[in-house]
Amino acid sequence: MKTYNIYDAKTNLSKIIKEVQAGKEISIAKNGEPLVDLKLHQPKKNKIKFGAWTGMIDIPDEKLVGIDPEIQELVYGKDWDKK
Structure with missing residues (x-):
């Protein structure tokens, strides 16, 4: 899993979104601690x-x-x- 700090995530948001779309696991960290994991949105099937x-x-x-x-x-x- 690739990890970005918040500053780098803001700076490289488009790149990170493309990575998530490609199926890569991405984590965003604050002060070196993982804070959130990003995943591709799956539409709800009603x-x-x-x-x-x-x-x-x-x-x-x-x-x-x-x-x-x-x-x-x-x-x-x-x-x-x-x-």
């Missing part, structure tokens, strides 16, 4: 998971009579009618 509330809430079946089957599936999951 996925919709249908039926994610299955088992977490309890709605009596009589309350769901006449409600759209898609909504029932969102609340109870794909096999909601096979309890």
